[in-house]
Amino acid sequence: MPNIRTLSPNTHLLQSDETLTINKDWFEPDYWKTQNALKGTGNGRGAVWFIHSSLGQFVIRRYRRGGFIAKFNKDRFLYTGLKSTRPWQELSLLEHMRALELPVPRPIAGQVTTGFGFYRSTLMTETIPNAQDLFDILKANRAHTLDWKNIGRVIKRFHDHGIYHSDLNCHNIMIDNANTVWVIDFDKCEHRATDTLWKQDNIDRLKRSLDKESKRHASFDSLDAQWRDFLEGYRG
Structure with missing residues (x-):
């Protein structure tokens, strides 16, 4: 503490x-x-x-x-x-x-x-050195350079430990030069008992943020295949 x-x-x-x-x-x-x-x-x-x-x-x-x-x-x-x-x-x-x-x-x-x-x-x-948030990477049309299965696996690790992120979105996931996936901004977040409902809510929130930014920025790739890889990595 x-x-x-x-x-x-x-x-x-x-x-x-x-x-x-x-x-x-x-x-x-x-x-x-x-x-x-x-x-x-x-x-x-x-x-x-x-x-x-x-x-x-x-x-x-x-x-x-x-x-x-x-x-x-x-x-x-x-x-x-x-x-x-x-x-x-x-x-x-x-x-x-x-x-x-x-x-x-x-x-x-x-x-x-x-x-x-x-x-x-x-x-x-x-500061997380040599890192960019997921939004900036996608905006630069580099979605294909990311290991989406690994992103899914990392989010699953947080959920397995009962970490609830109240605002999981593409701005709060960062990737560094070594392709390490980081999660940031834990204001109003908490440790919770395991429950599939809040875990699914987290995943849905992330998907909504990706869909929202895809509509705003023409430079975003189509992320259908990447999202399938994310879910495969999350589900193991």
Whole structure:
């Protein structure tokens, strides 16, 4: 479980990697910009920054709300204790999955700032080097270069260990230069008892994301054969 350290009366550090001397500055993109280590930004459920420094390569993600509520509350969540916060839960799940030797990013730390019954928070994980997400690979018309049976086998490993991914899609699966398959973004994910219903829901969600992006991007190959290979790998 992450180690808790209080940085100020309202700010708490949740640290998974005890080898690094982390402080509040680490969660501020402007700090890394002054170190010439801010290498890019990304989109997704939260605001994302990519850090390449002498201390390591990290991804910083600020937790943001989605849907209608985000129109008037972008990043505040009800505070009921540190172990109920999203970074604590995500770091804890990442630590558990790493112990199972599942291919997920190495957890580094999280920061939680509380006030008036709410909290804001940020997560830091290690970058997966030399990797692209499945979406970018497909958009580049390289679906035929992937081992879809292996992708299916990797997803099956997560399911066999009871890992439920709440938003499994083609943006959250990454492939590195060694063709290793990684899964990322475990916000609001959890360990569950084995059940074929949620497993099938995960598979269906991934298929919907592929179909959705195929309709949006003409560069996507037809994925019928690839999806059959994925299912063959998943089913063993």
